[in-house]
Structures are given as structure tokens and as C-alpha cells.
Amino acid sequence: MANKIYDREKSLSLIKSLSLAFGPTGCEEPVVELIEKKLETLSVPFMRDRMGNIIARLRFGDIKVEGRRKIMVSAHMDEVGFMINEVDDKGYFHMDTVGGIDGSVMAGRKVLVGDGKRLTCGVIASTAIHHKKKDERSKAEKLEKLYIDIGATDRESAKQYADIGSFVAFDSEFYTFGKNRSFIKSKALDDRMGCAAMLEVIEALADTDVCGDLDVYFCFTVREEIGLSGALTAANLIRPDLALVLETTAVGDIEGASPEKRVAELGEGVCISLMDRSTIYGRAEIDFVLSLARQEGIALQVKKYVSGGNDAGSIHKSGSGVKTVALSVPTRYLHSPSCVANFEDYLAQRDIVEAIIRKSNEYFSDVTLS
Amino acid sequence: MKIREELKNKIISLCSMTSVSGFEGICEDDLVVLIGGGFDEHYKDRVGNHVFVKRCGKANAPRILVDAHYDEIGMMVTEVCDGGFLKFTNIGGIDRAILAASDVVIHGSETFDGVIASTPPHLRQGEEGDLPEIKDMIIDTGMDKEYLLKTAPVGTPVTFRKRYTELLGGQISGASFDNKACAAAAAYGIERAERERLAGDVYLVLSAYEETSHMGGISPAAFDIEPHYAMVVDVNLADCPAAPKRETVTLGEGVSISKSAATDKRLTEATERLCKDKDIAFSIIAAASSTGTNAASLNIIRAGVPVVDVGLPLKNMHTYNEVISLDDALTLRRLIEEFVCSRELAEEFGRTVELFDEEVSYGK
Numbered sequence: 001m002a003n004k005i006y007d008r009e010k011s012l013s014l015i016k017s018l019s020l021a022f023g024p025t026g027c028e029e030p031v032v033e034l035i036e037k038k039l040e041t042l043s044v045p046f047m048r049d050r051m052g053n054i055i056a057r058l059r060f061g062d063i064k065v066e067g068r069r070k071i072m073v074s075a076h077m078d079e080v081g082f083m084i085n086e087v088d089d090k091g092y093f094h095m096d097t098v099g100g101i102d103g104s105v106m107a108g109r110k111v112l113v114g115d116g117k118r119l120t121c122g123v124i125a126s127t128a129i130h131h132k133k134k135d136e137r138s139k140a141e142k143l144e145k146l147y148i149d150i151g152a153t154d155r156e157s158a159k160q161y162a163d164i165g166s167f168v169a170f171d172s173e174f175y176t177f178g179k180n181r182s183f184i185k186s187k188a189l190d191d192r193m194g195c196a197a198m199l200e201v202i203e204a205l206a207d208t209d210v211c212g213d214l215d216v217y218f219c220f221t222v223r224e225e226i227g228l229s230g231a232l233t234a235a236n237l238i239r240p241d242l243a244l245v246l247e248t249t250a251v252g253d254i255e256g257a258s259p260e261k262r263v264a265e266l267g268e269g270v271c272i273s274l275m276d277r278s279t280i281y282g283r284a285e286i287d288f289v290l291s292l293a294r295q296e297g298i299a300l301q302v303k304k305y306v307s308g309g310n311d312a313g314s315i316h317k318s319g320s321g322v323k324t325v326a327l328s329v330p331t332r333y334l335h336s337p338s339c340v341a342n343f344e345d346y347l348a349q350r351d352i353v354e355a356i357i358r359k360s361n362e363y364f365s366d367v368t369l370s
Numbered sequence: 371m372k373i374r375e376e377l378k379n380k381i382i383s384l385c386s387m388t389s390v391s392g393f394e395g396i397c398e399d400d401l402v403v404l405i406g407g408g409f410d411e412h413y414k415d416r417v418g419n420h421v422f423v424k425r426c427g428k429a430n431a432p433r434i435l436v437d438a439h440y441d442e443i444g445m446m447v448t449e450v451c452d453g454g455f456l457k458f459t460n461i462g463g464i465d466r467a468i469l470a471a472s473d474v475v476i477h478g479s480e481t482f483d484g485v486i487a488s489t490p491p492h493l494r495q496g497e498e499g500d501l502p503e504i505k506d507m508i509i510d511t512g513m514d515k516e517y518l519l520k521t522a523p524v525g526t527p528v529t530f531r532k533r534y535t536e537l538l539g540g541q542i543s544g545a546s547f548d549n550k551a552c553a554a555a556a557a558y559g560i561e562r563a564e565r566e567r568l569a570g571d572v573y574l575v576l577s578a579y580e581e582t583s584h585m586g587g588i589s590p591a592a593f594d595i596e597p598h599y600a601m602v603v604d605v606n607l608a609d610c611p612a613a614p615k616r617e618t619v620t621l622g623e624g625v626s627i628s629k630s631a632a633t634d635k636r637l638t639e640a641t642e643r644l645c646k647d648k649d650i651a652f653s654i655i656a657a658a659s660s661t662g663t664n665a666a667s668l669n670i671i672r673a674g675v676p677v678v679d680v681g682l683p684l685k686n687m688h689t690y691n692e693v694i695s696l697d698d699a700l701t702l703r704r705l706i707e708e709f710v711c712s713r714e715l716a717e718e719f720g721r722t723v724e725l726f727d728e729e730v731s732y733g734k
Binding site for chain 2: 024025026027045047049050051052055057078082083084085086094095096097098099144163164165223225226228229230232233234236237238314
């Protein structure tokens, strides 16, 4: 079934528009607007919850049947960024990070500044190498020393564009490159690829009748990057029987990396996690997905390193516990303005999610849930 | 003027009480007497939070939660030594730079005074400016060892001695304004709000355990109450020569409102609008990923609680001579009164939790 109804250019353009949207944690509204617009064109019912998550629902089978199963699929909308914490008298903005950003990817980058409604271009200023002492050249500039220049000349003119508490995101280009142009480069692939995959799965399943009496809740969540997962409160609201977390996972499959830190290989398929720093995943769910991928011919690889964490960490412990699966697109240079992923892995993520939903009756009849 | 005096007295009375994290129960009876009068109901939950409820008298009204933690930093006895000395450890973040030669009170089966020992310059060994670790410091009680073993065994809480003085410009100085000054302002603000004006049922939570862990008392309290929206009030670092400006607010210029990825953006903006409408002085502080207060843990209870983080500027945080401005405390009191009376907020945030068309109940 893989790639039957999908179109490469359409998928890429969806990933592009989502990943370029402005959405640092706490200011996800521009991403929300895009997703809501798409859901409206698909005529799929959706709601916002109190945290700001978007929840879309597809119902299959007879909705009057008691004991219908619930699957929660989630991907987070937020991205790492900055928040302005001072406007100085020269009109420069000083900032703190929102989520984890490495000091080596800040200096000299283009950024967008604002509250989501109106955005202004800026640059994170960097001391010229000519002005750096020899020992300073070997270290990343400290965050406290960096500042954003939007071209304002004094505090008052700067404050017309942004102020203390305004958000900042990287301003990056989207492009494809490499063999068959299968590598995608953009900011915020973490986790807008997951959002794109959910939208495509919703589109594929919207007018079908899958497998029995099932409600699927697609959650586009907020606030993953600061560890205060919006997915937690969505899971508390939905109380699903099974959760699928669509993510990216940081990999180091590059020249010079030690073998154990490679984590996974780009182009080898979507990653399934056995264990990370927030979750130990259930064996029955892992086996079900592994065997399903084999049957369907979907490229799947096992994440080979215990690292990272994602919304699964809060979902699996929510309520009285939720069986949770994490499916991640391996991505290089995560949390930078230039993340790199492979389009084939994205397709595998999208296809395995669709397959799991279609075949979930097999899973639910095999495992014992209360 | 009367409001000012009353608030000052309330702050000093509440801050004078002993409520070291984990030992909040010591002040329980006094606390209920001081705060309870202005409320309809009071209960203490399993983790030691005190919840004071003021009803608006309407059915199905939104539940508005105002949180102020009432525990305070302190110390605890770890060893009874010969010669009337006690070894101790800190509860919450205490800078060891302030400890030598400080006045303390030991809250054992009897309450008695002591002084933390210090080395005079005449006897100093090593570099001037070297600070001993807390585990190597001792409290001099002047009692004998038998008495100490009996009345102040290992685990006994210790506080600084508290004394309140007035500085210029309406500032006051003393211990434990963090966070009982906010708790007093909140209680007084809600007490003075006329019942007919209330926009919902108001739950004032004086929460336990904040100083030792932000995941402490407030989460179970909010789990029980299921508030529609909430305000967390806590002290905020005030501008002073040693502190970086971008991490502080200015004392005497009103309350602070935090902009943060960890709080609700819409409720924060609505609270800003409320301040502007009601002419309440405030400043904005950026707290990018974390507010360092109860706001974050309150925010993610159940299906999520919209929360705004409000601060009272304070100098010398976590010392026994913290400084606040009484004007700021009055401003905070007024903001809390307007917050719990705001129809606009109740309209926007007082919705029942629904999953599509289904009302979500948690089995209550």
C-alpha cells in the first residue's frame, strides 16, 4: 500500500510550509493556523484543548458500540527558539533559550522576532574573528554575550517591533539535496515532519472505514521542547488504549562519529525506540510494529542508542498508564537551523502509522488491556 | 491608609509563623485563625496544603485557583554534639555566605534560641573569604547535651530568628517574605473582594513544599480542585547592583508578570489587559523555559490548567533580611482582587473541559 495515494511534491511542500512556520514553545499559533486550515479543507472535526493542543478525531465503525478502542497519535508543533529578556539602549535584543540549543549554532544566524502575528527579521550578532583573542576563537560564544540585531538604532525604535517576552525562532531555508534529492534540510523538522505525517494519514483515512469500532485522536501538541508536554494533558483528556508518538530522533551517522553514537542511519527507515531517557517501551507493542512493518514492506529500524526523550515519557505514565510506541524519523543536526532528514524515512513513518491504525484490531485482540 | 496598615500587619503576622518545608504543620492553628475568617470553607489535604474557599454563591461557577506557597527555607538538626552544639543541614536553598554568626531558633519539643558559630579573624586559618560547608558549621545553643538529645534530636527544624523593621520609602525588611508576603496579599485581596463581585468560586491554596521541589504541594491540590484557571503568586528577584538586569524586576514599580513558554500565553495577556484596565502597575519579565515557581507543575494537571505567573519584587532572597515594598504588596493585593472578580477572564477561561461534545469527568 505504500505511497499509493501520495504525491512526493505535495508531501514535500507540506513539510516545507510546516517547518518554516514560526512556532517556538509557547508561541505555536502560526503553526496552529496552518494545521487548522488543512484540517478544514479535509473536513475533519477538530478542537483545541485548554493547553492549546489541536485534537482531530476520526471515528470508525459503529459509534454507538460500547467499549470502543481509542488510539492517540501525537506529534508536537513547537520548536526550540529564544525569548527576549532585555532591550538595550542601542536597540539590541538579549535573549535566553527556549528548549535546548547548542551554543555552537547561534552566532551569526538569521532569526525572526515577534509574537507570531508580526515577525521581524534579525541576525544573532557575532563578534568578528578579528576582535577575538586566540583562546576565544576555540569556544562557542556564551549566550549572555550574544544579542539580536534587527537594525534598530535605539531602545524605543526596537520596542516597536518586539519587547521583553517576545519570541525568536531561526529563519532558515528549506531545500532538498543529495542523491535523488532525498535529503531534506530545514529548521524545525523536529517535529513538523511528524505533524505533516499525521495530516497525510488523516487525509488517507478520512473517508475509509478501517477495522472495527475505533476512535483515533490525532494530537498536534504544544510545549514538548521544554519538557512540559502538552501531550500529557491531551492524554489525560483522551485516556487512550494505545498511543503512537511521531518524532524525530537525533542521530550521528556521520563521518568521524563513534559507532555507538550513530544511533540510526538516514535512509534506512523510521526508527522504533526500545528505550530512551523517558520511557521503556512495551515489548508486545514493539513486536506488533516490527512484524507489521515486515508484512507491509515498510522500512523500519531499531534505534540503537538509549538517548533522548519525547512526549512518550509523559503519555505512558498518564492516567492509569498507556501503551505507547515512539516512531521517529532519524534526523541529523537536531535543534539547529539546519536539520537534515531523509524523505524516504518520512514516508516510512507515515506509512507505518497508517498501517498500525488499519491493523489495530489485530493488536487489540492479541494483547490484554484492562 | 487602613488597608496599608492591615496588609502590613497580616504580612508580618504570617511571615513570623514557622513553616519550614516539611514542618508547615507547626503554624497550622495560627494560620487558620489568621486567614480563615475571610473565607467560607477551609480544609487541609493529604500533603499539607491549606485550601481556603470563598464561594460566589452561583451554581456551576468557574473554579479560580490562586496559589501562594507558604513553606519557608530553614534548617534541620543532623547531629547533637558535645558542648551544647548542633550540626545541621539546609532545607531549601540557603547561601552559606549568610550563615556565620546568625541568630537561629530551634523548634524542638521546646523552642529555644541559638547562634551559628563563626571563626573570628584572630583565629582564622586558610584564606580570608573561604567559607566552610554547611555540614561543618555548628549551632551554639548553650544547653547541655542531655537536654538537646531530649528536646532537639536529629530531624528537629531550625529557623532564623525573625525581626521586622521599616526602611525608607515604605520598604520592610525581615525573614520569610518568600512567600508568605504573597500569601498574605492574596488572602487579603480575596477577603476584601465582595461576594457579589466574584467571577467564580475562589480557591486560595497555601501550598506546601515549594522550596524543596517545585513539584511539591500544588500538584495534588490542583488535582483535587480541578480549577478552570489559576494564578501563581511568588516573589521575584528584584533589581540590585549585583544582579543581571535582565533577570530582575524593579522594586517599588508594582508586580511582575512572567512571559514564559511554561505558562499560558492567553491568560498572561489577559492579565496584562486587566492590569491596564484597572490601572495596576506591573512590569514584564522574561522567564523563557521555566518560571522557577509552582506555575509549571500547576499548568499540566489533568487536562491542563491555564496559569499566569505573578511576582512580588524582593531583594536579598533566601536571607533573613529580605526586603519588599509595601506599595508593591498593595498592588499585588489589588491585582488578585480584580483577578478573581474579572468577568472577562471567567468568560474566556471558565469553560468546562470537553473532548469534542463529551464533557470529561474524572470519576468524581
